[in-house]
Amino acid sequence: xxxxxxxxxxxxxxxxxxxxxxxxxxxxxxxxxxxxxxxxxxxxxxxxxxxxxxxxxxxxxxxxxxxxxxxxxxxxxxxxxxxxxxxxxxxxxxxxxxxxxxxxxxxxxxxxxxxxxxxxxxxxxxxxxxxxxxxxxxxxxxxxxxxxxxxxxxxxxxxxxxxxxxxxxxxxxxxxxxxxxxxxxxxxxxxxxxxxxxxxxxxxxxxxxxxxxxxxxxxxxxxxxxxxxxxxxxxxxxxxxxxxxxxxxxxx
Ligand code: PXP
Numbered sequence: 001x002x003x004x005x006x007x008x009x010x011x012x013x014x015x016x017x018x019x020x021x022x023x024x025x026x027x028x029x030x031x032x033x034x035x036x037x038x039x040x041x042x043x044x045x046x047x048x049x050x051x052x053x054x055x056x057x058x059x060x061x062x063x064x065x066x067x068x069x070x071x072x073x074x075x076x077x078x079x080x081x082x083x084x085x086x087x088x089x090x091x092x093x094x095x096x097x098x099x100x101x102x103x104x105x106x107x108x109x110x111x112x113x114x115x116x117x118x119x120x121x122x123x124x125x126x127x128x129x130x131x132x133x134x135x136x137x138x139x140x141x142x143x144x145x146x147x148x149x150x151x152x153x154x155x156x157x158x159x160x161x162x163x164x165x166x167x168x169x170x171x172x173x174x175x176x177x178x179x180x181x182x183x184x185x186x187x188x189x190x191x192x193x194x195x196x197x198x199x200x201x202x203x204x205x206x207x208x209x210x211x212x213x214x215x216x217x218x219x220x221x222x223x224x225x226x227x228x229x230x231x232x233x234x235x236x237x238x239x240x241x242x243x244x245x246x247x248x249x250x251x252x
Contacts, residue, residue, distance in 0.1 A: 006209075006214075008209060008214055008215060008216060008217060009044040009045065009215060009216040009217070010042070010043050010044050010045075010216075010217060010218075010219065011043070011044065011045040011046070011047040011074055011195075011197070011216060011217065011218035011219070012035075012038040012043040012045075012046060012047065012218075012219065012220070012223055013047040013048065013049070013076075013197075013218055013219060013220025013221075013223075014031050014034045014035060014038065014046060014047070014048055014057070014220070014224070015047075015048055015049050015056045015057055015220055016056065016220060016221060016224035016225075017029050017030075017031045017034040017224060018031045018048070018056035018057040018058075018061060019055070019056040022055065022056060031048070031057060031061045031065065032061070032064045032065055032068065032069065035065045035069040035071065036069060038071075039069060039070060039071045043071060044071070044072070044216075045071055045072040045073065045074050045093070045094075045216075046065055046069055046071050046072070046073050046074070047073075047074045047075075047076060047096075047218050047220065048061060048062060048065070048073070048074075048075060048076065049075075049076035049077065049098070049107070050062055050075065050076075050077055050083065050086065051078075051100060052078065052080065052082070052083075052100060059086055059090065062075060062086075062090055062092070063090055066090055066091070066092060072092075072093035072094065073092040073093055073094075074092060074093065074094040074095075074096055074136070074218070075087055075090075075092040075094070075095050075096070076095075076096045076097075076098050076107075076138070077095060077096075077097065077098065077100075078097070078098060078099065078100035079097050079117070079120055079121065079124060084124050084127070087128070087133060088127055088128070088131055088133070091131050091132065091133055092133060093133070093134065094133065094134045094135070094136055094156070095128060095133055095134070095135055095136065096136040096137070096138055096158055096218075097111060097121070097135065097136070097137050097138065098111070098138040099111055099112065099138075106198075106221075107138065107160075107198065108162075109140055109160065110137075110138055110139040110140035110142070110145065110160045111137055111138060111139055111145075112145070113137075113145060113148040113149065118148070118150060121135075121150065121153065121154075122150065122153060125150075125152075125153030125154060126153065128153075129153070134155050134156065135153060135154050135155065135156075136154065136155070136156040136157065136158055136193075136195065137149065137154055137156075137157050137158070138157075138158045138160060138197070139157050139158070139159060139160065139183075140159075140160045140163075141159050141160065141163075141164075141176075141179040141180045141182070141183035141184075142179075142183070143182060143183060143186055146183055146186055146187060147186075149190070149192070154192070155192065155193055156192060156193035156194075156195055156215075156216075157187050157192050157193070157194060157195065158195040158196065158197050158216075158218065159180055159183055159184065159187075159194065159195070159196045159197075159211075160197070160198050161180065161196045161197060161198050161199055161200055161204075161208060162198040162199045163176050163179075164176040164177055164179075164180055164199075164204070164208070165198065165199025165200060165201070165204050166199065168203070168204040168207070177207065180196070180208075180211050181210075181211060181212065184211045184212050184213055184214065185212055185213075187213075188212065188213040193215050193216070194211065194212075194213050194214050194215055194216075195214070195215060195216035195217065195218060196208055196211060196214060196216070196217050196218075197217060197218035197219065199221075199222075200217055200218075200219045200222065201219075201222040202222070202226075205217065205219075
């Protein structure tokens with residue numbers, strides 16, 4: 001029996017699995033294993049951001065996940081020549097264009113659609129269409145900037161929920177949420193699919209689900225942070241069990 005209610009796709013961003021791997025510079029934890037586990041838990045797509053400085057995920061991760069994870073892949077990237085070539089070579093199912101600053105810890109804001117940017121976007125989206133790669137834009141809930149989205153080449157907009165998430169539970173929450181509602185309504189009227197991402201947690205997500213027409217959420221930090229804490233007990237117990245066996249003389 002179908003579940004009542006609306007279906008919202010979940011994209012799981014596994015960048016921070018790669019961040020942890022890079023901390024040791026070896027192989028563990030493997031983002032591909034994380035992608036498989038996310039799929040088994042019900043994720044609808046895997047999201048990864050290949051940054052210019054490759055501080056977490058890289059093209060090798062993207063290729064392996066693309067080839068074997070059996071889930072749609074959404075590549076977040078800046079619109080540079082290098083990344084455009086990578087995207088068109090590895091053909092993820094979707095590309096989400098984000099602004100990228102070298103010293104930022106995470107994506108800090110939505111795209112600024114200048115006329116130069118729009119020219120590059122036009123060329124890129126045309127190349128993507130030929131490869132069957134869909135294009136999404138990561139945008140602030142700012143009606144003026146959303147008004148600059150070109151009439152073709154882009155089928156989805158991911159609204160930046162970071163400011164809403166930071167305001168959650170504070171007097172600013174209503175205002176930030178209002179901006180999301182207004183923006184989602186404008187996007188839906190233009191026939192664009194509405195996604196949301198950044199700073200989402202199990203605590204603020206129920207409110208985000210009230211955004212009209214919301215089709216997808218993309219979540220990274222809170223899922224990986226909670227996975228580390230939920231898994232810690234099991235990981236420590238595993239080692240303690242081995243130590244007890246050794247003390248009992250049961251070890252080999
Ligand atoms: N969507 C976009 C476009 C992002 O850049 C990020 C962060 O990489 C996310 C979603 C996920 O945000 P968070 O890690 O805060 O859940």
